[in-house]
Amino acid sequence: MNIAIGNDWQNWSGSVTAQPQLISHPKHLDQLSTTIKSAPGPIRIAGTGHSFTPLVKSQGTILSLDYFSGIVSHDSDKLQARIGAGTKIGALTRLLYDINQALPNMGDIDKQAFGGGLGTATHGSGVTLGAYHTQLTAMQIVDGQGKIREFDRATDSDAMDAMGASLGAFGAITEVTIQNMANYRLRRRRWAEPVKDVLDQFDKRMAAHRSAEFYYIPFSGQALFLASDITEAPAGTRPPTEDDDALGTLRKLRTCLQRFPWLRRKLIGSAIARLPKEDYVGEWLNVYASERNVKFNEMEYHLPFEEGAAVLHQIIRLLEEKFPHVYFPIEVRVVAPDNIWLSPFYKRASCSIAIHHDAREDPQPYFKAAETIFRAHGGRPHWGKMHNLKAKELSALYPRWADAMAVRRDMDPGNRFVSPYLADLLGIDL
Ligand SMILES: Cc1cc2nc3c(=O)[nH]c(=O)nc-3n(C[C@H](O)[C@H](O)[C@H](O)COP(=O)(O)OP(=O)(O)OC[C@H]3O[C@@H](n4cnc5c(N)ncnc54)[C@H](O)[C@@H]3O)c2cc1C
Numbered sequence: 001m002n003i004a005i006g007n008d009w010q011n012w013s014g015s016v017t018a019q020p021q022l023i024s025h026p027k028h029l030d031q032l033s034t035t036i037k038s039a040p041g042p043i044r045i046a047g048t049g050h051s052f053t054p055l056v057k058s059q060g061t062i063l064s065l066d067y068f069s070g071i072v073s074h075d076s077d078k079l080q081a082r083i084g085a086g087t088k089i090g091a092l093t094r095l096l097y098d099i100n101q102a103l104p105n106m107g108d109i110d111k112q113a114f115g116g117g118l119g120t121a122t123h124g125s126g127v128t129l130g131a132y133h134t135q136l137t138a139m140q141i142v143d144g145q146g147k148i149r150e151f152d153r154a155t156d157s158d159a160m161d162a163m164g165a166s167l168g169a170f171g172a173i174t175e176v177t178i179q180n181m182a183n184y185r186l187r188r189r190r191w192a193e194p195v196k197d198v199l200d201q202f203d204k205r206m207a208a209h210r211s212a213e214f215y216y217i218p219f220s221g222q223a224l225f226l227a228s229d230i231t232e233a234p235a236g237t238r239p240p241t242e243d244d245d246a247l248g249t250l251r252k253l254r255t256c257l258q259r260f261p262w263l264r265r266k267l268i269g270s271a272i273a274r275l276p277k278e279d280y281v282g283e284w285l286n287v288y289a290s291e292r293n294v295k296f297n298e299m300e301y302h303l304p305f306e307e308g309a310a311v312l313h314q315i316i317r318l319l320e321e322k323f324p325h326v327y328f329p330i331e332v333r334v335v336a337p338d339n340i341w342l343s344p345f346y347k348r349a350s351c352s353i354a355i356h357h358d359a360r361e362d363p364q365p366y367f368k369a370a371e372t373i374f375r376a377h378g379g380r381p382h383w384g385k386m387h388n389l390k391a392k393e394l395s396a397l398y399p400r401w402a403d404a405m406a407v408r409r410d411m412d413p414g415n416r417f418v419s420p421y422l423a424d425l426l427g428i429d430l
Contacts, residue, residue, distance in 0.1 A: 007019055007020055007021070007022070007023055009023060009046070009049070009056070009057075009062055010049070011049040011050070011051060011052065011056065012048075012049055012050045012052075012295070013052055013295050013296065013297050013298075013359045014295065014359060015052055015297050015359070015386075016049075016051075016052075016053070016054045016056070016057055017057075018054075018056070018057040018058055018059070018062065019059070020040075020044075020058045020059060020060060020061055020062045021040045021059070021060055021061065022039055022040060022060070022061045022062070023061075023062045023064065024039060024061055024062070024063050024064070025064045025066055025067060026063070026065075026067065027067045028067070029142065029148055029174065032063075032065075032068075032142050032146075032172060032174065033142055033146035033147070033148065034146065035061070035063060036063075036142055036143075036144065036145075036146045036171075036172065036416060037145070037146040039060070039061040039063075040060040040061055041060040041061065041416050042058050042059070042060045042061075042415075042416065042417065042418055042419040042422075043058065043060060043061045043062075043063055043416050043417055044056050044057065044058040044060075044061070044062055044063065044168060044417065044419055044422075045062075045063045045064075045065065045115070045119075045168040045172050045173075045417070046062050046063065046064050046116075047065075047086075047112055047113035047115055047116020047117070047119060048088065048111055048112050048113050048116055050109070050111060050112050050116065050384070051116070051119075051120055051383075051384035051385070052297055052298055052299075052384060052385050052386045053383065053384055053385065053386060053387070053421075054419075054421045055119065055120070055167060055168060055383070055384065055421070055422070056168070057419060057421060058419050059419075060419075063172060064086070065084070065085055065086035065113070065115060065172060065173075065174065066086050066113075067084075067086065068084035068085055068086040068087075068174045068175065069084040069086045069087045069088075069091070070083065070084050070087060070091075070095065071083050071084075071087075071095050071096070071099070072084060072175055074099055074101065076099070076100070078179075079101055079179065079180045079181055079182060080137060080177055080178065080179055080180065081096060081099070081101055081177070081178055081180060082138075082175055082176070082177045083095075083114060083175065083176060083177075083178065084174065084175055085113065085114055085115030085118070085139075085173040085174055085175060085176055086113050086114075086115060087113065087114050088110070088111065088112070088113055088114075089103075089106070089110040089111070089112050089113070089114055089117060089289075090110035090111065090289070092114055093106075093110060093284075093285035094285065096180060096285075097183060097283065097285050100182055100183050101180035101181070101182070101183070102180055102181050102182060102183045102184055102284050102285070103132075103135070103180060103284070103285075104129060104135070104180070104181050105123075105124040105125075105126055105129040105130075105211065105288070106124050106288035106289055107122050107123060107124045107288070107289070108124075108288075108289060108290065108292065108331075109289050109290070109291075109292055110288075110289040114132070114176065114178075115173045115176070117132040117133075118132055118133050118136070118164065118165065118166055118173065118176070119165075119166050119167055119168050119383070119384070120165070120167070120382065120383035120384030120385075121133060121165040121340070121342075121343050121344055121345065121382070121383055122384070123333070123335045123345070123352070124211065124288060124333070124335075125211050125212060125213035125333035125334055125335065125352075126209075126210055126211040126212065126334065126335075126336070127206055127207045127212075127305075127334050127336060127349065128210070128336055129210070129211065129335070129336055130335065130336045130337075130338050130345065131165075131335060131338065131343065131345060133164040133165055133338070133340050133343060134164075134336070134338045134340070135178040135179050135180070136153070136160060136164055136176055136177070136178060136179075137152070137153045137154075137177045137178065137179055138150070138151060138152040138153060138160075138176065138177035139151050139160070139163065139173055139175065139176045139177070140173070140174045140175040140176075141163065141170060141171040141172065141173045141174065141411075142171050142172045142174060143170070143171040143411045143412060144171060144411060144412030144413065144414055144415070144416040144417055145413070145414065145416075148174075149171070149411075151163070152177075158403075158407070159407060161339055161340055161341050161400070162341050162342075162400075162403065162404045162407035162408075163407065163411075164338075164340035164341075164342075164343065165340050165341075165342040165343045165344075165383065166342075167342065167383055167422070167425075167426075168417060169408055169412070169417055169418070169422060169426060170407065170408055170411040170412065170417070171411050171412065171417065183283065183284065184230050184284050185230065185231055185232070185233065185234075185235055185281055185282065185283055185284065186210075186211075186228045186229065186230060186231065186281065186282060186284055186287045186288075187228065187229050187230075187231040187233060187279070187280070187281045188226070188227070188228045188238075188278065188279070188280055188281075188282065188287050189226070189227050189228075189277070189278060189279045190224060190225065190226050190227075190277065190278035190279075191224075191225055191277045191278075192222050192223070192224050192225075192272045192273050192275055193222065193223060193225060194221055194222060194223070195214075195216050195221060195222060195223040195316070196221070198214060198223045198225060199309045199312065199313065202308060202309035203305075203306075205225075206308075206334045206351075208227070209227035209228065209229050210228060210229050210230060211226075211227070211228040211229075211288075212225070212226070212227050212228075212334065213225075213226050213331065213332060213333040213334070214226065214331075214332050215329035215330065215331050215332070216312065216316060216329060216330040216332065217250070217268060217272050217329050218250070218268075218316075218319055218320060218326060218327060218328075218329065218330070219261060219264045219265045219268050219269075219320060219324075220265065220268040220269045220271075220272045221265065221269055222268075222269055222272040222273060224272065224275070224329070228287060228288075231281055233281045234281065235281050235282050235283055235286075236280050236281050236282070237280065238280055238282050238286055238287070239278055239280060241290045241291055248294075249271070250268070250327040250328075250329075251327050251358075253267060253268055253327070254324075254325060254326075254327040258324055258325065261320070261324065295358075295359035295360075296328060296356040296357060296358060296359050297356070297357050297359050297363045297367075297386055298354055298355065298356050298357075298385045298386065299354070299355050299363070299367045299370060299371065299381070299382075299385050299386045299387060300331075300352055300353065300354035300355075300381070300382040300385045301352070301353055301371070301374035301375075301379035301380065301381055301382070301387075302335065302344040302345060302350040302351075302352045302379060302380045302381075302382065303350060303351050303352070303353065303374065303377050303378065303379045304348055304349075304350065304351075304377070304378050305334065305348070305349040305350055305351050307351065307377040307378065307379075308332065308334070308351025308353070309351075310377070311351075311353060311373060311374065311377050311379075312330070312332060312353055314373045315330060315353060315355065315370055315373060316330065318366075318369055318370060318373065319355075319366070322366075322369065323365070323366045323369075325361075326355075326357060326366055327358075328355070328356035328357060328358070329356070330353065330354070330355055330356075331352075331353070331354040331356075332351065332352070332353055332354075333351070333352045333354075334349070334350065334351050334352070335349075335350045335352055336349065337349050337350070341398065341400035341401070341403060341404040342383075342398060342400075342401075342404050344380035344381070344382065344383070346398060346399070346400070347399075352382070353374070354382075354385070355367065355370055363386065367386055368388065371387065371388060375393075378397075380397045380398075390424045390425060390427075391424065391425060391426055391427025391428075392427070394425065394426075395427065405426065405427075408426070415428060415430060418430060
């Protein structure tokens with residue numbers, strides 16, 4: 001869990017705080033079942049609190065599944081592993097590596113619980129690579145009546161599709177079976193180039209690598225492009241991460257040069273263009289994720305892939321013309337379509353655009369203005385990142401919404417997992 005002092009809880013960025021009556025860490029299934037039946041409601045399940053939305057907030061009980069961790073069993077032929085849903089992704093990668101299994105893709109950090117990643121459709125980048133929930137083949141979940149239920153894709157494909165992106169709304173996921181691949185190495189390259197060149201050939205550029213993504217650096221005209229491809233070459237040394245230093249520099253330039261945008265553009269542009277290219281080979285688990293020490297708040301919308309380049313143009317213009325105090329880069333990724341009913345990637349190849357804001361300042365004016373653009377292009381918000389949508393708007397974005405809600409009612413007829421935030425989000429009368 002993220003931060004718990006006494007009974008106070010807060011998320012990673014500090015944007016959500018809660019004072020639940022109880023923070024519970026059940027050690028086994030019986031205890032978990034009893035807690036769900038009898039603890040003060042609403043009951044919200046926490047991963048590590050890395051969501052920016054109040055999904056975990058509760059005045060009743062916050063439930064941590066930290067004890068449901070590790071590899072329960074594995075199948076070396078099928079390359080599948082049964083894992084505790086409370087396992088932190090970083091720890092999971094090391095456990096999997098030791099049994100020659102690998103996650104096909106990862107997001108920017110590895111601090112989340114795997115169950116938390118499933119909770120919000122957490123994803124990395126790559127036109128052929130899906131979010132974590134696309135690895136699911138089976139799950140064990142304790143429902144709102146404290147009953148332990150098992151589902152398997154082979155026999156319960158509807159239930160798996162309904163609960164794959166779970167929002168913690170169906171029950172406490174205790175174990176999942178995931179389809180992995182054999183260990184592999186990645187060649188990771190990073191270089192700067194004019195963003196115009198990337199956007200002119202967006203489709204081709206994003207499909208040219210197994211994993212491709214880029215950051216637009218505000219006021220620079222430059223994109224930092226990151227590409228990863230599987231290689232047989234031996235692993236080398238990963239260069240030190242520059243995240244904190246680079247953000248510190250961008251912040252200083254913002255503060256000194258806010259009134260001289262042309263000078264700011266010139267200085268940032270030439271600094272970015274001079275950044276050394278990065279090119280190294282690493283084992284998969286040492287390549288995808290990095291540290292994020294500077295606190296920010298974030299909004300990310302998943303757009304139809306073909307809208308990506310046009311929307312990014314508009315977001316860049318918005319930032320540079322209306323919000324010159326923003327210095328965080330804009331992150332652009334691509335995600336493969338899937339069949340999970342509440343997945344923002346449901347049946348659609350997606351381009352994800354993420355905008356960030358210093359956690360010490362109010363992000364809403366910038367985020368709300370950007371949200372208007374994202375929504376005008378059919379964007380679906382990341383469940384774990386700031387957005388202002390409620391059930392009415394969300395249900396129109398998800399063709400299987402009503403079916404997912406029917407499964408939710410079956411799993412939690414007494415609304416034990418429904419907080420006021422969830423009631424608004426999912427359209428549930430409390
Ligand atoms: C620095 C940073 C970097 C990030 N990078 C990325 C990224 O690259 N890609 C991306 O897609 N997102 C990213 N995110 C968002 C983050 O991955 C998601 O918000 C994720 O859900 C957080 O996982 P968590 O373990 O902290 O879960 P929490 O935020 O604690 O919970 C998220 C949801 O999952 C539910 N949940 C958790 N565990 C269970 C369980 N066992 N059973 C049922 N429900 C459960 C909760 O109830 C809640 O609804 C990032 C966030 C931060 C702060």
